[in-house]
Amino acid sequence: xxxxxxxxxxxxxxxxxxxxxxxxxxxxxxxxxxxxxxxxxxxxxxxxxxxxxxxxxxxxxxxxxxxxxxxxxxxxxxxxxxxxxxxxxxxxxxxxxxxxxxxxxxxxxxxxxxxxxxxxxxxxxxxxxxxxxxxxxxxxxxx
Numbered sequence: 001x002x003x004x005x006x007x008x009x010x011x012x013x014x015x016x017x018x019x020x021x022x023x024x025x026x027x028x029x030x031x032x033x034x035x036x037x038x039x040x041x042x043x044x045x046x047x048x049x050x051x052x053x054x055x056x057x058x059x060x061x062x063x064x065x066x067x068x069x070x071x072x073x074x075x076x077x078x079x080x081x082x083x084x085x086x087x088x089x090x091x092x093x094x095x096x097x098x099x100x101x102x103x104x105x106x107x108x109x110x111x112x113x114x115x116x117x118x119x120x121x122x123x124x125x126x127x128x129x130x131x132x133x134x135x136x137x138x139x140x141x142x143x
Contacts, residue, residue, distance in 0.1 A: 038135035040075060040143055047129065048074050051119050067093065075143045078104060085114040096141040099134040108133065 033046045053059040053070035060070065065084040068077040078094040083103040085091060095101045107118045108130045117124055136142075 033129065036129065036132050038132050038139060040136065040141075043133055043136055044071055044074055047125070047133070051122075051125075054121075057120070079141050079143075083114075094137055094141050097138065099137040102137050105130065105134055105137065 036042055036046045048058075048069040049071055053068070053074075056064075058064055058067050058069040060068070063069070063077075066077070067084070068074065079096060081093045082089060083091040083093050085103070091103055092101070093103050099105045106112050107115070108125055110117060110124075112118075119125070
């Protein structure tokens with residue numbers, strides 16, 4: 001088999017992964033999950049509960065890095081709470097009104113300053129979904 005064909009075959013899985021994450025698709029982002037709104041209740045039901053608050057991740061008393069994203073715990077665990085990586089008291093998980101200064105957004109978008117992009121399982125959230133979370137934070141991150 002010629003080298004160029006082998007290279008193309010070897011690159012195919014990477015291209016599929018990038019396309020699944022929305023990278024390199026060249027098209028418009030698909031719509032957010034049905035019914036997703038920039039409210040905590042909607043984000044909880046559509047993102048946190050099915051994607052983040054799963055066994056071994058961000059649920060229950062043994063939640064990773066103390067970040068509980070299960071229903072009834074996510075607000076208190078996120079809003080105005082210091083990140084695990086906070087060394088000077090300024091890196092909040094969610095800073096109401098300021099999505100760019102919110103560690104949650106940094107962890108959902110490509111190339112976070114600390115650790116890996118979330119969620120760890122599956123693939124990244126669509127940008128349009130992250131934008132809904134951004135809007136909730138911009139609107140003051142109300143409970």
